[in-house]
Amino acid sequence: MLDKIEEKILQRIDADREQIISFAEDIAAHPEPGFEEIRTSQKAAQFLKNLGYEVTEHLARTGVRGDKKITDGPNLTVIGELDAIGCKSHPMADPVTGVAHACGHHAQMAAMIGCAAALADPEIQRELGGSLSFLAVPAEEYIDADKRARLRKEGIEFCCGKSEMIRTGVFDDTDIALTTHVHMVPVEEDFYLGNPACNGYSAERVTVRGKAAHGAIDPWNGVNALSITTSAIQMMGLMRETFREEDHVRLHNVIRKAGDVINSVPDEAVIETKVRAASLEKIEEITDMVNRAYDGAAYAFGGRIEREILQGYMPILPREADTALLEAAEDLELEYRTVQKGDFNNACTDVGDLSHLMPVVNFTFKGFEGKLHGADFRITDPEKAYILPAKLLALTVYKLLRNGGEQAGKICTEFTPVFDRESYTAYIRKQTEQK
Numbered sequence: 001m002l003d004k005i006e007e008k009i010l011q012r013i014d015a016d017r018e019q020i021i022s023f024a025e026d027i028a029a030h031p032e033p034g035f036e037e038i039r040t041s042q043k044a045a046q047f048l049k050n051l052g053y054e055v056t057e058h059l060a061r062t063g064v065r066g067d068k069k070i071t072d073g074p075n076l077t078v079i080g081e082l083d084a085i086g087c088k089s090h091p092m093a094d095p096v097t098g099v100a101h102a103c104g105h106h107a108q109m110a111a112m113i114g115c116a117a118a119l120a121d122p123e124i125q126r127e128l129g130g131s132l133s134f135l136a137v138p139a140e141e142y143i144d145a146d147k148r149a150r151l152r153k154e155g156i157e158f159c160c161g162k163s164e165m166i167r168t169g170v171f172d173d174t175d176i177a178l179t180t181h182v183h184m185v186p187v188e189e190d191f192y193l194g195n196p197a198c199n200g201y202s203a204e205r206v207t208v209r210g211k212a213a214h215g216a217i218d219p220w221n222g223v224n225a226l227s228i229t230t231s232a233i234q235m236m237g238l239m240r241e242t243f244r245e246e247d248h249v250r251l252h253n254v255i256r257k258a259g260d261v262i263n264s265v266p267d268e269a270v271i272e273t274k275v276r277a278a279s280l281e282k283i284e285e286i287t288d289m290v291n292r293a294y295d296g297a298a299y300a301f302g303g304r305i306e307r308e309i310l311q312g313y314m315p316i317l318p319r320e321a322d323t324a325l326l327e328a329a330e331d332l333e334l335e336y337r338t339v340q341k342g343d344f345n346n347a348c349t350d351v352g353d354l355s356h357l358m359p360v361v362n363f364t365f366k367g368f369e370g371k372l373h374g375a376d377f378r379i380t381d382p383e384k385a386y387i388l389p390a391k392l393l394a395l396t397v398y399k400l401l402r403n404g405g406e407q408a409g410k411i412c413t414e415f416t417p418v419f420d421r422e423s424y425t426a427y428i429r430k431q432t433e434q435k
Helices: 004-015 017-029 038-050 105-119 145-153 161-168 225-242 280-301 323-331 351-355 382-414 421-431
Strands: 054-059 063-069 075-081 131-137 176-182 191-193 197-209 250-258 268-277 304-310 336-338 344-348 360-365
Touching (some): 004 105, 004 382, 017 105, 038 131, 075 105, 105 131, 131 161, 161 351, 176 382, 191 323, 197 280, 225 280, 268 280, 323 382, 360 382
Parallel strands (some): 075 131
Antiparallel strands (some): 063 131, 197 268
């Protein structure tokens, strides 16, 4: 049964319903790529300022945080993701950048600002112990090698928003992160509570060096970089039978370059390779197999391989639905199911990195149709995609921080981090050393 404060939280969100929906639709209509979400971040910053939060901008280039310290105690950071995904065929894709909100990140942002609007109420804040942060994070989607190189020159060392924010200390005061997403695993129910296990990935840009020669007069004097590339990729394909189902291995290659002119033996090919798997150890093992394929093919033809190691994401450390989240879902009478043992998300997200440093309270939601990252993705039910997630977030935050932050404190006490900022940063740097 809802108490007086919980009823007021829901009333606040209902009163702002049209504004929340308009905010989401505006972001969807103006998609921006990772680390370039200038308009989106400005809109989020202005919204949080209008609510009275202390706003910090330009975190990890385009990130925005709104803070409110109420008392000493745990900090809860509610996260929304700013960026869109490359999907040129989507009807709402930006005609210049080719990105679209086929990832549902605009719905996360709506849930975050809806939650922020409710919890800005002074009467509600008086019932909370601890502090609140609302964090709009850039660049959750994959950033390609060329763009990463450009960003490094501008001071962005790590590959994605959350990772860069960990490195730069943005999460130093965070005790619990709250995240959301549209459904990423097959779930019939409207809501899916908890954080299922999820793949991590590693990536590299491989340059294959061959030897140019005339393609008709003397191809025997050349070393074909494209032949080396295709041979290596064929070997990777033959390796797939050795991948165990429980390791959830996925292997992707994109050939960025394969020679310059058709009548010469290609002397250079450039490939980006991505390895996904369920554990850091398995990612490393499969990456070694991939590298042997490249090295073996190069040896067979007489070429050579150059590698640029690209930072990936860590697998998510799974977390069952927390009590506060379950209680909030029951209060809202939502149709939901919880994360069960064996549930798995084959995709990757930088939330995995966060899960190695702090407890992540997570849920996903419905309200859309089509395929994630596909041209047919679209929101069909604003209530389920924008309003109910905002209510679920706000009620969960309230339950975690009421009574002096009792439930939040218990979660923090029971959680054992794998990394702190210093050890995480050192680990990432070591993994991406160019060998």
